[in-house]
Amino acid sequence: MNKNIVTISVSSIIVLVLMSSVALASEFRIGNQFADNTYVGPFNISNNKTKQAKAKLASDLSELQNKLEVNLIYQDIQFSLPPETVAFDIDMTLANANSGEDNPIIVSVSREGLKTLLSQELPRILIAKNAIDSVAAGIEKELQTGIMPQNVNITDYVANEIPNxxxxxxxxxxxxxxxxxxxxxxxxxxxxxxxxxxxxxxxxxxxxxxxxxxxxxxxxxxxxxxxxxxxxxxxxxxxxxxxxxxxxxxxxxxxxxxxxxxxxxxxxxxxxxxxxxxxxxxxxxxxxxxxxxxxYYTYEPTIANTETYKPRTVVQYSAFVDDGQVVVSQGGKVGVEATVIRTLSVDGNIVETEDISKDFYAPVHRIEIHPLLEVDTSVTDSADNKETNNPQNDGTDSKTTTGTSNPEEMDSNASDSNATVSESGGEESNVGEVIYDKSGLPISGSGK
Structure with a gap:
């Protein structure tokens, strides 16, 4: 019996407290002013009575409406939400505002206006009615802070509605x-x-x-x-x-x-x-x-241009190659330059073309090793005699090299050995660089 009396008393107290809270809230909204640190979104309505707060908030939200910037993002495309699809509810905002706290702005987004926008901007993405409601509710939640600009990812609210x-x-x-x-x-x-x-x-x-x-x-x-x-x-x-x-x-x-x-x-x-x-x-x-x-876009990479570069043939000489033979120590390989571009299109209509890469592979030169050539010494002697007996000699030295199969003699003459480089009919040239073979002995010649 006593327990029932206690229960009834506690219930009565709770009811009285709730009624008092409602009465105080009602009295507050009718005449009392908001306390310090009362905000609606970024707007301060502290120390304002309801009527004053409403007038101030109406001015602030009108300015916010003018600079409204809501970017809707779907994967690889972004577009703006028209300001006319958004409405701020001042009365509801103040009715739900708590004194001395940060309060959200009550916003409503036109479902019909959002549906029209999405069908225009994303014609290939089918979005159901319930998904449009979810997107609208998401935008309303994002706008409660009143901070601009706002970026709203549509896929946050319709991911389950769009098939992979x-x-x-x-x-x-x-x-x-x-x-x-x-x-x-x-x-x-x-x-x-x-x-x-x-x-x-x-x-x-x-x-x-x-x-x-x-x-x-x-x-x-x-x-x-x-x-x-x-x-x-x-x-x-x-x-x-x-x-x-x-x-x-x-x-x-x-x-x-x-x-x-x-x-x-x-x-x-x-x-x-x-x-x-x-x-x-x-x-x-x-x-x-x-x-x-x-x-939203279709991405299509293609090879826009390809250029090839012929390899050169580098001729080297060695005493270890028999007469009449040519040893290919490295096969040539054509060089390539490939330019890749990518087109962005919508329904087959190209919207943009972008450069992706320009890859260059240098040609690999062909290297041939030829036998050393025996030079006719009589020709050399004749040339030397002409230089000695010619009173109009300009004083420049003239060098000739005789190929030999003797490694010891080759070692002393290698710096003057001959090599030729040719490329599809290119000119031959004498080069004095020494190149050594795998045995460690010098091989005359170089490429350019």
């Missing part, structure tokens, strides 16, 4: 792969690139779960991924090329990995959404794709 799509793909034909490369492809498969995350290819490929890979295998897989990344808005942080053209990778799309030099392939996802890499080897090819929320 393949945004980049590449393929590399290869007959077979090593067990280590197979592990690397498996490690790359289903890998998620989080929002604003940076990715290092070398870090992945040198992890314990992959195992030892050659630089060539790393470069092959890295270049395949680079080709797919170029079809997105990902930011390339580091990318390198080899010193010579790869026989397997198209110039312009190489992303070389060199463990000794620390050359890596790195990129960053600048979007507010995650992306997943799909990788597999099947039917004699490495298949790779990047999946995530679709972009």
């Amino acid at each position: 799509k393949v945004v980049g793909t590449s393929e590399f034909t290869i007959d077979g792969i090593s067990p280590a490369l197979s592990k690397a492809i498996h490690a790359l498969d289903k890998l998620t690139i989080e929002p604003f995350e940076s990715f290092s290819m070398m870090e992945l490929l040198t992890s314990t779960e992959v195992g030892p890979l050659s630089d060539e295998e790393m470069t092959l897989l890295s270049s395949t991924l680079y080709t797919a990344v170029l079809q997105t808005n990902f930011q390339i942080n580091e990318r390198n090329i080899s010193t010579v053209v790869s026989p397997n990778i198209q110039p312009g799309f190489e992303a070389a990995i060199n463990q000794t030099l620390g050359l890596d392939f790195k990129f960053t996802n600048p979007n507010k959404t995650e992306f997943t890499i799909q990788a597999a080897w099947s039917a004699g090819a490495i298949h790779l794709s990047i999946e995530g929320k679709p972009f």
